[in-house]
Amino acid sequence: MAHVQRHPLAAQAAELLLHRIRGGEWQLGHKLPGETTLAAQLGVGRSTLREAIRELSGQGVLESRQGAGVFVTALDITEEWDTLLRRADIVAVIEARLAIEAECAALAAHRRTPADLRAMWRTLTARAEASASVADLVDADTAFHRTVVTAAHNDILTGMFDAFIPRSRRAMVDMLKIRPLPDERADHRAHELLLDAVRRRDAATAASASRIHLTSLKEALS
Incomplete structure (x- = not known):
């Protein structure tokens, strides 16, 4: 006993x-x-x-x-990612994506390989052609952003981005069904600018392009 x-x-x-x-x-x-x-x-x-x-x-x-x-080794117990993300507000998810993706864009500008660039071009082209449904556009957009993240060659950052995908996807699909992008061409151009900055190894411009794009998303969701 x-x-x-x-x-x-x-x-x-x-x-x-x-x-x-x-x-x-x-x-x-x-x-x-x-x-x-x-x-x-x-x-x-x-x-x-x-x-x-x-x-x-x-x-x-x-x-x-x-x-x-x-x-x-830690100052508190960390909640499991899935528990945390289920409770998270989509704006909080976008803010976290901002922190991760702006840094990843800068790192990608330094570390990207020819294969990374090919993946970015391929997913950007697929994104431009994804018009069948809102879900298709969101998935194509996510695929592009993931190529930028993976080009940073940091497994921890990639894992963090992947943890956000399900929560972010649902919210983006719901939002775009109610409020479509006001200017799809300008939105796509923002992605082209990001890719171009990574291609040119311009870390500051890549981080800025990522930040501007995600900030506009956050404002649309707020």
Whole structure:
């Protein structure tokens, strides 16, 4: 029975530790006090403390390093992407895309390969021809933007962009059915300018083109 009863205590101890970390008691990368000290502070046994540390380690907040101690590796528990994005307002998603895609455009200008440029041209052409439905246009647009993101050659940024796609797609399809783009030609031209800046390895112009395009989308959605 003692083992069964320890679980709620460990959960409480984990919550207390997390509260202290959130409160700034230990900074990112800092080492926690020794096991005996910390267990006494929390009013639990060492086995319960170890279980609490295991729980927070599994959530990425702490890390036990053999022979060195326990270190703070995050200042809070990060929600799963899908949970976070389900709750996110589309404007928040566009703002996050702005942060990611403007940086990706700048990186792509430095790092793009001939194959990246070919993919960008191919998806831009497909985007120009996608007029069968709103969903087709949104998918073609997303495919183009993804080629810019992948041309940055940063797997983390690509993964973050991919996490936004389902939420962004639904919202864009819904919005464009109600409010079509006022000037499709100007919108397409904005994408051509982005590609051209990446082709010319002009990072500042590429980032600016991405930012201007997504800001106009955000304003249309607001």
